[in-house]
Amino acid sequence: MKKLCSATNLMEAQIMLDLxxxxxxxxxxxNEHAQGGLGDIPFTHAYPEVWVVRDSDFERGLAIIREFEKTPVENRVVFCRACGEENPRNFQLCWQCGAGLEIALSNAGYR
Known part of the structure; x- marks a missing residue:
């Protein structure tokens, strides 16, 4: 088993695991629960860590993580046409009601 990377937070680590x-x-x-020890341990020891199980997957995994890290952060939002809720522009479904957001995107309902 080899350490692939440290993530800045649990959400980012879970996205990496999914990829x-x-x-x-x-x-x-x-280190999934290490953030509760902040103050007692250095913050760099509390970062979630992603490890590959098979050493032979390390290089391929590293390429996937590097590609993920190059992904630009999306700050624009769209408003759901069904319920009016604000959603990040890269969402495909409204987090509130589950309606598709592709119609709102095609009609430039974003800022």
């Missing part, structure tokens, strides 16, 4: 899983790379998350 690796979609590529059939077995991976584990460590």
């Amino acid at each position: 690796l899983g979609h590529a059939n790379i077995a991976a584990r998350l460590f």
Whole structure:
């Protein structure tokens, strides 16, 4: 088992695990609960860590993580036409009601 990377938060670590899983790379998350120890341990020791199970998957996993890290952060929003809720522009479904947002995107309902 090899450490692939440290994530800045649990959400980011889970996205990385999902990406690796979609590529059939077995991976584990460590330090999942370490943030509760902040103050007692250095903050750098509390970051969630993503490890690949098979050393042979390390290079392929690293390429996937590097590609993920190059993804630009999307700050614009769209408003759901069904319920009016604000959603991040990269969402496909409204988080509130589950309606499709592609219609709002095609009609430039974003800022």
